[in-house]
Amino acid sequence: MSARGEAQQEEARQELRALHAAGRLAGAYPALSAMLARLHGDALDHAGRLLARLDPADVLAAHPSTPTVRIAVTGRSSTAGLLPALTAELARHGLLLIPYAAGSGGYVQDLADPASELYAHRPDLTLCVLDPLTVWDRVRPPWQPYEVALEAERQRLLLAELAAGHAAHAPESSFLVLNTVPLLRRFAHQLTGLAQRAELGAIWREFNADLLRMSDPAAGVAVLDLEPLTAAGVRADDPRLGAYADAHCTAELLAGYAREAAHLARALRGDAKKCLVLDLDGTLWDGALAEDGPERVRAADSLRAGAFGLFRRTIEQLGSQGVLLAVCSKNDPEPVSRALAAHPDWPLSSDDFVAVVADWGSKADGIHKIAAGLGIPASAVVFADDSAFEREVVRAGAPGAAVVPLDDEPARHTEHLLADGWFDVPSVTEEDRGRAARYREREQRERRRxxxxxxxxxxxxxxxxxxxxxxxxxxxxxxxxxxxxxxxxxxxxxxxxxxxxxxxxxxxxxxxxxxxxxxxxxxxxxxxxxxxxxxxxxxxxxxxxxxxxxxxxxxxxxxxxxxxxxxxxxxxxxxxxxxxxxxxxxxxxxxxxxxxxxxxxxxxxxxxxxxxxxxxxxxxxxxxxxxxxxxxxxxxxxxxxxxxx
CATH class of the missing domain: 3.40.630.30 (Gcn5-related N-acetyltransferase (GNAT))
Structure with a gap:
């Protein structure tokens, strides 16, 4: 994190503490999302612990229109550490958590009994947390991979049965959320034979693949894939907490889980963003257009420029699924048009962007202009820029727009853009894929009008x-x-x-x-x-x-x-x-x-x-x-x- 980012995080943390000390967190709830957007890691964890002490009724008394998400949490072992992280992640998106936390290890009874307290909570989301000991708690030594395969299949069938019960007993619009299960090294390496260890790895991946195939938004079931989290270096378990507190997921894993669950909650509410507005210089290509000219800005032919090219591929992928692409750049319009139209490093052209604003005015005004032209609110826009100054301008002048904090390292642009799942939807439809074409048709209608x-x-x-x-x-x-x-x-x-x-x-x-x-x-x-x-x-x-x-x-x-x-x-x-x-x-x-x-x-x-x-x-x-x-x-x-x- 940059020095400026650290300063902003500390400022937000101090402001949050002051509100808590003054007993004003509930009254300030709508403003918390902007503060929480600046917090990461331990700072966000601390904020979640403060917010988890709030009574949702106090927030609703002060702000009756605050959107709420009713969530029930259950699992195979203790999930107490999930609620603070979930509270903070939902608050980051302007949502208020109304929680129910089941006791440790009672997920089968919670989901099988239609009279359980879980169903009495009438959850929008039911999180059934499968920790890393799922399956292993029923495997006894000496064991072989085929015995693990049998227990994994029994677990899958049990979860399918519980999912059917949830569909029958929960509110009609409620979702059951499951997750894939990390394979811990301390189990895999109990097999000393390399061939048997490989066999276990294949069995475990098939088990997780079967879990992922259970994901069916149409039927009210979602499965969070935890492998991207563990692949990014998040440790799945803490043996000490598991042994002494029956808490088999690390705080980092639960924080990542909470983040993905919050994205899902937002997507199920229909709050996905529609348009990605991008800066050009330092964001989509290496160089400054006004200084280097359209022919000399690069997105290939060097290691650094190639990083911009990789980011461009991410943009193309998002656009292919219905995310509207637009440009807001402080440049003269003619060089921008030339660069987008003919640059050999840049296959995307002006036709791939539903709007291009190139001038020297405020980028907040540019965001409003783009949104108005598309007939969407500024709150449906995601703005990505490598300039901290321009990001602050948009935060202040276009409240509600999501702001992506890019920096001077283009190799991490994709990671920053995708961190908050702004464009996540339950499923992508053919109408989504054709959205850009329909907005171009809209432009034709406006000209006709x-x-x-x-x-x-x-x-x-x-x-x-x-x-x-x-x-x-x-x-x-x-x-x-x-x-x-x-x-x-x-x-x-x-x-x-x-x-x-x-x-x-x-x-x-x-x-x-x-x-x-x-x-x-x-x-x-x-x-x-x-x-x-x-x-x-x-x-x-x-x-x-x-x-x-x-x-x-x-x-x-x-x-x-x-x-x-x-x-x-x-x-x-x-x-x-x-x-x-x-x-x-x-x-x-x-x-x-x-x-x-x-x-x-x-x-x-x-x-x-x-x-x-x-x-x-x-x-x-x-x-x-x-x-x-x-x-x-x-x-x-x-x-x-x-x-x-």
């Missing part, structure tokens, strides 16, 4: 086509992703897993409808979803979710008008709906009333509505709507004559 004489003419010229129909099995992952990541037009804030969506789709009284959109500039794919249910009172709209990137085109209005028309055609008595307040959907409070719904019940944070189907809103004239409420019905809707329900 600027040329149109008015907004309605622009919409009419788009040729918007909307298809609404039962979600296919290949679309459930995308719909789950929308429910997780869509905040603005998510009318109840509900978060659903793919498994829950598949279950709803099989319910004869439920409707899970995918909203697909296209226009003259391209196919947007699945951009929204409707969750509804039929009963004696009519049709109940349990939630509507529409991606922010298509709002303003009338797509959501067309979908609602089509549903109301279909309910009327089916002679249903009414359509019922609800809006539940979240931190981001306040702007949609008036959505249903604007379409003819009347308020029936209004409580704190939730409002229910009813539409009597007497006066139906029209489908917007610029939208061609095709509505299918069952696989066997299909009809194009241009006014209010949709297919029946």
């Amino acid at each position: 600027a040329q149109a004489k008015d907004y309605q003419s622009f919409l009419t010229g788009l040729g918007i086509e909307v298809d609404v129909g039962p979600a296919g099995s290949h679309e459930t992952a995308r719909i789950a992703q929308l429910s997780l990541r869509t905040n603005r037009f998510n009318l109840t804030g509900a978060r659903l897993t793919s498994t829950r969506i598949q279950s709803l789709a099989q319910d004869p009284d439920a409707l899970v409808l995918a909203v697909r959109a296209a226009d003259r500039f391209g196919d947007d794919g699945v951009v929204g979803a409707v969750f509804a249910r039929r009963d004696g009172a009519g049709l109940r709209l349990e939630n509507m979710v529409v991606s922010c990137r298509v709002l303003g085109r009338g797509i959501e209005d067309a979908v609602l008008a089509g549903l109301l028309g279909a309910a009327s055609a089916a002679a249903l008595p009414a359509v019922h709906a609800r809006w539940r307040q979240t931190a981001a959907n306040e702007a949609q409070r008036a959505y249903y009333p604007a379409h003819g719904f009347e308020t029936t019940v209004e409580t704190d944070g939730e409002t229910r509505y009813r539409h009597d189907l007497e006066q139906l809103p029209p489908v917007p004239s610029h939208v061609r709507l095709r509505l299918r409420l069952a696989d066997s019905t299909a009809q194009e809707v241009e006014s209010c004559t949709p297919s029946s329900i």
Whole structure:
């Protein structure tokens, strides 16, 4: 760590101590994430121990809108050291831990008993920590590798059974988290034969591979791979703590576990970042463009320049999975354009970046400009720069944006960028992979909009086509992703897993409808979803979710008008709906009333509505709507004559 970084860490540590001494940690909770972002190692561990003493109720009393994560921790042995680290890691991301810690060694009973305190906690995440003695506690000497293989298989089958029980007894959106198990040298080297030792290594890797194959976000199971931690030099066990305290994981391993678990919690909330904004000089290439010129900055042909080339490959990999790439550089635009367009060391070109801001203004302003152009908040941006000054400018001027502390060692750029898992998602969909292309289509639409004489003419010229129909099995992952990541037009804030969506789709009284959109500039794919249910009172709209990137085109209005028309055609008595307040959907409070719904019940944070189907809103004239409420019905809707329900 640089001297400046050490000074910043000490400053943050002293500020945290002062808040604790004054009894003000709960009141200052929203500001803690910025402080904790500067802490590492022992300093972060100490912060976690302070924060673990907080009563979550005190934080919520001071800040009721603080996002919470309910986590239950259980395991084969003591996991007491995990909670402080987990508390700190979640606080770093602005989340408040509401914990339940089970007793030592009772994970089978905790997960098998539907009446256990673990399930009574109603966790969002259940962490079942498999320590390095997993399997070995049932192996007795003298043993051979095949006996370890038998015990490993028994453990795998037990975990599969417990995972099924968790799916049955935990809340629908809850995740069970398992982990791979490090193979300790003190077990492997009890085999003196090299051939037998190699056989054990293969068996153990197969066991961990089987655990990793259990990972299924659609079914609410995640498996954290601890091998990258141990490969980075983290020791897995402490024999003394294991012998005397039944604590078989080192503090460093639990800290790494907590970090990965916090990233998972954030991903499951739909809080993954969308755009990576990069500096150029000292970040993507070696040299200063203004001094060296476009032809002399390098990302190859020397050991140091080659390190920048390796970082470029990381950027390419992230971009291939839907991370939007952008540039914010203090340079003149023309040399930047030339360097990106034709430099032999730099295969990425201007076309690979959805936005390039090259000027001499504030980089915080550049971040806001990029975010506004993409239609995303600054909080969805990750900014990477090797200049400590520029990072501080962005922290101050674009609060909410994640800032990656690169330094003057390009060989570690990738490590710094990936440390916080900013772009982690439960799974990558085809829509993710095509995201950059859709944002380029968005630019074409914006140019068309600027040329149109008015907004309605622009919409009419788009040729918007909307298809609404039962979600296919290949679309459930995308719909789950929308429910997780869509905040603005998510009318109840509900978060659903793919498994829950598949279950709803099989319910004869439920409707899970995918909203697909296209226009003259391209196919947007699945951009929204409707969750509804039929009963004696009519049709109940349990939630509507529409991606922010298509709002303003009338797509959501067309979908609602089509549903109301279909309910009327089916002679249903009414359509019922609800809006539940979240931190981001306040702007949609008036959505249903604007379409003819009347308020029936209004409580704190939730409002229910009813539409009597007497006066139906029209489908917007610029939208061609095709509505299918069952696989066997299909009809194009241009006014209010949709297919029946």
